[in-house]
Structure formats: C-alpha cells, structure tokens
Amino acid sequence: MSKLLSMTEAIRRYVHDGASIALGLALEPCIPFAAGHEIIRQGRRDLTLIGPISDILFDQLIGAGCVAKIQAAWVGNVSEGLGHCYRRATEQAQPRPIITEDHSNFSIGLALRAASLGAPYIPTRSLLGSDIPRKNSTFLQTTSPFDGSPLLLVPALQPDVTILHVQRSDEDGNAHLWGSLGICQEAMLAARQVIIIAEEIVAREVITSDPNRVIGPSYKVCAVVHEPWGAHPSAVQGYYDRDHQFYHEYHTRSRTPEGFQQWLDEWVLGLKTHQEYLAKLGEARRGALSVKEHRYAAPVDYGY
Amino acid sequence: MSKLLSMTEAIRRYVHDGASIALGLALEPCIPFAAGHEIIRQGRRDLTLIGPISDILFDQLIGAGCVAKIQAAWVGNVSEGLGHCYRRATEQAQPRPIITEDHSNFSIGLALRAASLGAPYIPTRSLLGSDIPRKNSTFLQTTSPFDGSPLLLVPALQPDVTILHVQRSDEDGNAHLWGSLGICQEAMLAARQVIIIAEEIVAREVITSDPNRVIGPSYKVCAVVHEPWGAHPSAVQGYYDRDHQFYHEYHTRSRTPEGFQQWLDEWVLGLKTHQEYLAKLGEARRGALSVKEHRYAAPVDYGY
C-alpha cells in the first residue's frame, strides 16, 4: 500500500498544532530540514520538539514561533555555537515564550528507548549531582530497591510523530538508513506515527534484500515523502556532505530578530516548495557537496 | 593486533570453571556448537549458561556435567521438544544437580540490555501474574514510583564471557553478523569478554566498509576463532542451513543416559577437533546444507 505523499500533504495530515515531534535524531546528519521548513510554512503552533543535539532546525522552528516546548540535550548550531532564536525565546520570550525540559544525550535516548520497550522508565546513574534534573521535572531521583544506591529514573517519552530522513525507502515506508544512527531507531520505535523522508524511493525488493538495514517497522509509517536533498544543509552519507558554510551564514544572519526574519523569508517563507529551495541553492553548490568517491559496503549474502 | 587463536586455545584461556557463559544468542541460528563441544572436551565444570531458547547445545553441556546453573527462557530441542539431559539433571540430579533461574525471552534480553546500558535493572510489566518470578529470585516485584502500578524489575546480567558465532570477522574481532540477531548485541555489550567464532576471517577493510553491520566493539573481544561450519547443526545465513535431521537424531539418542553418552562419545569426546567432526559429517551432508541460491544485499554507498 503506497504511503507516498507530497511534503505539503504529509505535514498537513500528520503534524498538528500542539503535537510532539521528534526530529534530527541522527545528531548532525540526516536532519529533516525540508520537513521542518514545511512545518514553518504551514504555520504550525504549540509544538513540542524532541531530539538530542538538534543543530539549527530547532532554532529555526523556535524563531518562526512554532514551538511551545523543547525536550532536548542541546539546542544551537554545532559548528558555530549558540542558537540565537533559542536564546531570544528563552531570555526574552521572543517571538513567544518556550519552556525547556533539559536532557543529556543519554537521557533523551533512554527516554525513547524506555518507550520502545514498553517500560515506564529506565534508571541511570548519569546526571546524579547535576542540576539538569531541576530543569526537567519529569525525572525522578530515587534509590535502587536492590541496594539502596541513588538512581535517576528517566521516564518513557512517546513522540506523537517521529520524522526521519533516510537514504532510501519503498512506498510502504520500509526504509534503509546508514551512517550515523544516533537515536533514530529509538525514536521510531517509541513514536505513535512516523514520517519517512527519503532521498530515493526504491522497489520493495531493494529493501527486503537487506532486512537488517531497515530502521524500523513500516506499520508505524503514516507517510513517505520523496525529497532529494531534503536534509540539506546537513549531510546524508553516500548522497551529500554537510554544507558548513550554510550553518555559518545562518549563525551570522540570525543574530538579530530582523536578520533571522530576512533569512526565514529568503530560505523558507518565500519559497513554496523544496524544489524552489534547491533551485535557489544552485547546481554548483550542490555539485560541490556531492559524492566525490563512492565507497560501497562489502557484499553480504542472505542466500540459502 | 591479531587475536586469532585455535578453538582449543581460546577455550583454554578464556572459559574457566565456574564462569558464566552466554551463548546461542541469535536463537535458533548461529549457535556456537564447535565452541560448546570444545568446552565439553576440556571438561569445564560449574558453568552458568545464559541464553534465550538455547536449543540443544545447553542440553549437551548439561548432559556432559559442565553446568551448575541455567539462566534462560527455554531449554530443549526447538524442532523436537523436550531436552532429555535437562530433564534428568533437574528431576534426578543426573549427572549432577543444576539450578535454573527461569526467564522469558524478553526478560533475558532486558537483563542483558540493562547491563549494556550500565543500568542496574529495567522495569517491565511482562511476567506479572506469572509464577516465573518464583523460579527466579533475582527479579524484584515492586510498584512504579511514578504511578504506583505493579512492575517487575529485571536486574542487569553481565556474562563473564559471551561466545558469538558470526559470518565474518577480522583478526581483531571486528565482526559482521546478519540474519537473525536475537539478543546477540545485548549479550556482546553486556559481557566482560567476548569470543568470536567466524565462518571467515576477512581483511579489516571488508569490515570497515560497512560499520553499521558490525555487531559490537572489538575492544571487548579476547579471542577470534576461525571455524567454518562451527555452528552446525544450526544455520548460518548465507553459509548453510539448519540440519533438522541432526536435531532429530540427537533427540532420539539422548532419551536415555546411555544413549546420550554414546552420542557424546561419537560426536564430541571421540573427536579431537572440529575438523574431525566435519570429516565425520561428510561432504555429501554438508553439500546438502550449503547455499543453493545466493541472495545479495542491495549495494550501499558510504562515500562522500
């Protein structure tokens, strides 16, 4: 059963005001920027964003006023530093107030892993003695019923929608992801629904030829969007590199609210689709980021 | 640094009397029979065996008197039924008494997953209302500190040694495993040390060409053994099928202690090495189990 939808339609149907959305789960690579930009264009409000380090997409969604709450370990610009929109929202409630439930990379992964196991929580010794539990009242500090030692209980976290950018998927949402995995699988298994954004749509047989490479069960997938370069400026292993310069420009231009708004008009609101974004980006820039040297995985035989 | 050892040497150095050993972790396939048989030949005693369903290798080790304790979800013969040696040991203390800490497939996986996360336990709602917690005093029944609902805490389980049979490994123990995974990765990450038994030893570059396929960190691997057909009579995807007839013969012959001893003499104690086992098995039988049709995974490009 084909679940192929345009990005516009996928976001319209499955990302609602007030929803909790997990995205940017492979850490720096495979961030679904095209999906995030469509969320901004459609003017979603009161979203909760869930992710580990979240690079600049969270900052953009915050600056565009889509976000009420953040559940993340880090919000900023990995190669440049602070997230200016995140600062303005937190410090000055501009364009709107947001609240942050702070996590570490481990705790956000454990929260999603707990949900994926149907476990109400997973205990850890990380973050004991840190002030982070003050900034996240969902954590519970307690002691082990086995030996009385202190523990932090990380409660299960179930996103309404997890958005994953992958290299290839079939029309049902059976998808191959490779390279950095981060907390992608945990977030897919934990989610109520999953949107797959794929560089390529391939035949089912391509996917089933290597079932160990599949990221999770397609029955959770509600929409599959074919969006080549949909993760730009983040990297997709085997497809394109990270566009470091793009992050630098965003960092510089988003220092002021006016600069951010201009950037947003230019790169998101002023463009109707990702095709326009790619045209604006230009072929030369894409060419510079494209694969220069193929590196194929050694063959694997599933035969019998 | 090469960790290549003969099976004899690997077992001699790294499997000690009284150790806890996890094996048979992919469920029915990739059971390290050759390693188990060498443990029997070397006369190890007082072992604790850890695994999910454990097919007939646990039964053989129990019958040979190597085992003091079982931590498993199931002990028997998957295609045939009961494990006769397991029954005799439990019911009549023959050839020696053993104790079983019963698990389910989920709880044994969670116990190893907890260890792999450095978590003292993982809570679950599985097995509530079952008598299994009576047979496993390591479980703790309690209530959730979040909402007071009943929970079963499954404590972390750390094997002294995990033995994994894989398709291919380099000499350092960087190994590719595909097909059924079961609880292999959890057991590798949880273990103090790991022995890799490989169908093929390959160059490091073969492994690093596909790092997502690697089962776990080679720094945990203490020995790599090159033992083609070392999982017979279990299956290895892409290498050979399960030898159902072998399980049937074992089931029939192990009904009596005398029958089991004859079987053990014939297939284990009377053979010095796995090479002799393979010679006895014969080329025709191996040919019948070999791959008839190759089914290669679709190419994957890690280039940039």
Place this chain on the structure above:
Amino acid sequence: MEYTPRELMVVCAARQIRDSERVFVGMRLPLLAFALAKRTHAPHCVGIFETGLIRDTPARELLYTMGDAPNICGALWTTSTINVLGLMAAGEIELGFIGGAEIDRYGNLNTSLIGDWRQPRVRLPGSGGGADIASLAQRLAIIMPHERHRLRERVDFVTSPGYGYPDEQGSAGVAWRQRVGLPRGGPAVLITTLAVFTFDPATGEALLQSYHPGSSIEQVQEQTGWPLRLAPDCAETVPPTPEELRVIRECDPHGVWTR
C-alpha cells in the same frame, strides 16, 4: 473433503486473525494459520517473530524453526528480539499465538514443570517468549492437543498468565489481570484437537464455543478436567472449506505439521 484435526485447528486459528492485524505467529500451526489468513480474509496482516523479525508475506518454504533461512529472506525487518518484544510491551501487537503443556479453566498456561516447582517431577522447556506474549499481546490465542491431563482444574505452575484465579481481592478474569498489573490482554480463544473455547472476561472462565465435527459436548467434557460451561451460541465447529484446505496443503505439502 477429508481433513486432519490439525488442519481444522489451523483453520480455527486463521479465523482469529483480523485483517491488518499485527500477529505474533510463532511456529507450526500458527505459522500455517498466518499463511492461510493472509491468503484468504486478512491479506494485510503482519507477522512478528521473537527472533526479531517482521514479515507481511509467509516464507517461501516450510519452516522447522522461525530462525530458518527462508524466514529471513523477504522479511521487512530483521532486528533484535527485544525490539520486537518491546513493540508488544508497548501494546502494538494485536494477537499472539502460543501453545502449552497444560492449561486450566482460567486460561493459565504451564510450559515450565509438572509437580512441585521446587522439585519438579517433569521439567518442561520453559517460557521462551510464551509468558511475554500472554502478558503483553492485546489478545491471546492458545493451541493445544485436547487431553484430560492437559486441560486441568488448576495448572501446577503458571508460566503464561491467563485470567489468574479468584482470590480474596476479587474474581479471576480481566479484574485479576488488572490487579496483578498486566497492562492488557488475556486469552481470547483456546483451540484444541476437539473443540474451541472462548473466555468470559468477567469471570475468566473458558466457555465451550464449539466442538469439532465428529466430537460432541460429552466427548469434550470427558477430556476436560473442569466442568464445562457452554457459550450461549455453542455449536459445531464450522469445518474447513476446500479452499482453506488447498492453501494449507500448499504450505505444508508433506503434512509435516498437519498430519
């Protein structure tokens, strides 16, 4: 058309599978039931295996174990055991099939041991994934040979919880599962070589739903260790159709599991 008792059991099992459901299929008869349902009334059902595998088509060849190579080829996802059992723990698996050595009137199953649990007379293999499926699936379907020593008033050891027992805190049934903390589920059906039972969720008791052609209520009672209660619409089991038998025999042409 003639058929074996096991073929009828496969048909009864297949009828439990609704279209688009996610089903923990296990091996042998349930696996054939999955293939049958798939090719008849439930083309979109999805099969889950505790080796860590999901597939939406039956394997091309007969399987002796769920880890057999043909079961991996064509799978939608081959992953770790706890990933798929975790999905069940999270409530995402609608139906699970298991067998057992013993069952009692409240659907509690024993696959662990006969006799005293501290010093059993017979040690059985244990739970495998059975206790997890009984704990966590939304509905449980049980398949067993019908023999009086297997269908007992009370099992010696509850490996896989059904509807528990009445106790000082309340009745068996859904209330008992809630009391002990099980998140959902419970036996929906018990399919035997002689009959089909459903369960009364209020009391947890098995109800004779149908007796197989050639059997009778009396014969079922003779082979059952508790006094039967009949479902209001208790009747003879609807026999397999020729089409159902044709599919089963295509899947198991030598009758490895169905003779």
Place this chain on the structure above:
Amino acid sequence: MEYTPRELMVVCAARQIRDSERVFVGMRLPLLAFALAKRTHAPHCVGIFETGLIRDTPARELLYTMGDAPNICGALWTTSTINVLGLMAAGEIELGFIGGAEIDRYGNLNTSLIGDWRQPRVRLPGSGGGADIASLAQRLAIIMPHERHRLRERVDFVTSPGYGYPDEQGSAGVAWRQRVGLPRGGPAVLITTLAVFTFDPATGEALLQSYHPGSSIEQVQEQTGWPLRLAPDCAETVPPTPEELRVIRECDPHGVWTR
C-alpha cells in the same frame, strides 16, 4: 618553534591519553589530541563518539562535526548513541573530554545557562553528551578558554558534575561524588589557554599544575575567579615538540581549530 595557545592545548590534551585507552573524544581540540596521541605515545587508543561511533584511526579529513561523512568511513562500529553511552555507563570508557562555558574551583561545569535557572539571563545550548561524560567516564579532561568570568568561584548551574561542593554531609571531591551516587570518575585535568590544573580528589579543589610558557602564576591568578592552590610540583608547561606540532598541522593544515 612557534605555536598557538590552542596547539599547546592540543598537546596537553594528548598527554592525558594513555595507550590502549578508550577515549570519548568529542570534536575540535580533543579530536586533534586523539589524532596526536595516536601517532605518538598511544598508538592503540580507541576513540568513541556520541553519534554512536568507534574508531581506532583518526578520520582522513578535518571534521566540523562528529557526524561528518569522513568520520563514518573507516569506523570500526557505527551504531546507536545509547549503545556507546551505555558502554560508558557500564564503566568501560577510561577518559572523556568536554568543554564548558563556565567552570568552578571544584571542576563543576556549566553549559546550560547564566543567571537564575528559572529565568536565565543567557541561555546556553545545554548538556549534549557533556553531563553524561562528566558523570560516567573514569576520568574527565576539560578544555576551556581561560577568562576570569569563565573560571568562577561557583557556577550558576551545574550541567556536568565535577567534584560538587562541601556541604553538611561532608567535603567536595570523591566523597561528594559517592554521596550523590555517581559511579566513578571526576575531573582529572583542566586545560586552559593559560594553564593546566589537576584536582585534589580529597577536597575536589583545582590545583595549578603548570602555567603555559609566556604566562605566569600571577597572570593565571588574575584570570581565575578563585584563590589559586598550587600543586606541589607546579611548573611551567612543557612546550610542544616539533614532532607534535608537525602532526597537529598535518591534521589541521588551515588552522581551522588551532588558530
């Protein structure tokens, strides 16, 4: 041979890595330190990245983020984040590197916010994996610019726990980490643009271990928000060797991270 302050910091960081250790390397200067150690005194060290990656050779190209494509190629294992952080939680990672916006005399680090935590004056990005590394690695190495407003008597918010604070139950230091339940670890070294500090495990206090060539104890004190305590063998930092500088400049030929 001339060198930049950051090149010296890389050299100091590399000296913290012992042969065969498993090191949480992070990005920028620690990543260069890993490459340097690997090619000098610690050829068998293994680098761990929180994207879910282990490698025993530095990447072929300079990285801007640990997720950059060249970091995946040649990796020994590319897996989930919690798999590698889990190994650290289990005690298997000997050394971890992190940075911070603020640090205090007890090695507590702040990367979360400046001002009151309920209504911060400056919101910083947060922990990332920093708090995990500070909690769980066997030893912690911290790398920071040395400015008086960053090296404070007490940080506004403890993102990554160092040696805590003295309180009514006892001293800071290892005793504090035990009190709060941290399983091991604590800061071993603080490397700044001016100096290197070690820590007294009994009191948790930073000790000036060495001041960089061109700096002095007085200048370090001027830029430090607490009264310095000197290590008994406090001396000038041993400068980089030409060989060390050559390796660093091979790894970062344009000085992206070291200028």
